[in-house]
Amino acid sequence: MKKSRSVMKVRSGDVEFLRVNAVVWRWQDIYQWMLSLSWPLFALFLLGCYLGVNIFFAALYVAVSGGIAALDAHSYVDAFFFSVETLATVGYGHMYPVSLAAHIIATAEIVVGMFGMAVTTGLIFVRFSRPTANLLFSQHMVVSNHDGKPTLMLRVANQRNQPVVEAAFRIMLIRTTTTEEGEIIARFHELKLQVQGVIVFPAAMTIRHVIDETSPLYGMTAEDFQRDSVHFMASVVCIDVVVPTEVQSQTSYTWRDVKFGERFVEIYTETPDGNGWVVDYGQLHDTEPAP
Known part of the structure; x- marks a missing residue:
């Protein structure tokens, strides 16, 4: 085990971290390496x-x-x-x-x-x-009014033929700020969601964070998002009912992936007999101007 000055790339969503002077190899990691x-x-x-x-x-x-x-x-x-x-x-x-x-x-x-x-x-x-979560996240996040309040929203869909259960949702905000000493640092904020989780997750749903006075996004505009290099990490942890075990899926968004004044188009329509819903996965990523 030794340190190397060579650059090691670690990707987290769309963000790439370049590690230098880090441990390049440990025999204890060979099993994890082969599985990955x-x-x-x-x-x-x-x-x-x-x-x-x-x-x-x-x-x-x-x-x-x-x-x-x-x-x-x-x-x-x-x-x-x-x-x-x-x-x-x-x-x-x-x-x-x-x-x-x-x-x-x-x-x-x-x-x-x-x-x-x-x-x-x-x-x-x-x-x-090894079970994996087959979840699909929307390509963009949107910010527009929902129930009269500015709201940050993203969509996530379950692509398996069986529903997953005990799904828990999380969104982490990462933004750069300047301390009183003039140091530029990255701050992490976990956003409070309207719905933190659902018992059964069969199809698709929209995850929402209300931007009120308690939100770290309160009063921020698209220009503020760019200035602070705003970055979001979204995660879903759920239980696969076929192989009863916990699985996790995640994605990330940068300020470039946030659409202001847009909302997601409706993808749910009721079946003719009124006993179910038709979910159009083809429009999962589609947005439209918010009224």
Whole structure:
């Protein structure tokens, strides 16, 4: 574990943090690193490990000349495929160890194969079984009057065919301010929402923060948002009913993503029989001028 002057990029929503003089690697993080890889990179990583192990042991089999029966001492290809068979504990019987050194190498490879299979199976199981929240956030936030009061609003929709339950909503405001000493710092404010959570979240809803005298946004205009580099982080934590466990999804907005004087178009219409609602996900991001 050591520190490096190289730049490390960490992305949080649309904001990118460049870390310098930070710890670049810890062996304790290798499990988390493998789980965070995309599926194509994960498959390439496993393939690389598999080929690397077989290439290493094939070189050892070639080094112990005459240790493997029916193995051409100069054929690295034969040694490689013998390594593949040994690693998988297949053992076709055509080639087999005949010397003590070859037996020791084959034993070591079998142990590596058993542990490798167990680790690989565990990683694949965790990646398949790990629940994720399939939530869709609106591309913009809007500020307009709602019930006669200026209100900050965003939309979020559940894209799964099953509802999620115990959904909790949070919005964090980040803005730069100047202290009395003249220091420019970032201040964090958790915004009070009209609805902090719902018991069942089947489709889509609008999350609202009323900009009253108690709000840190009170009296701010679009120019103030730009001046203070206003940034929002929105989060939804809920429980997946299929795999009963807590899942979380988040997004971020900058001052450029806030539309003043706009409101979201209505996406709910009642069904003809009056027993349900039609939700138009195609208009989830659409806005219109507020009256």
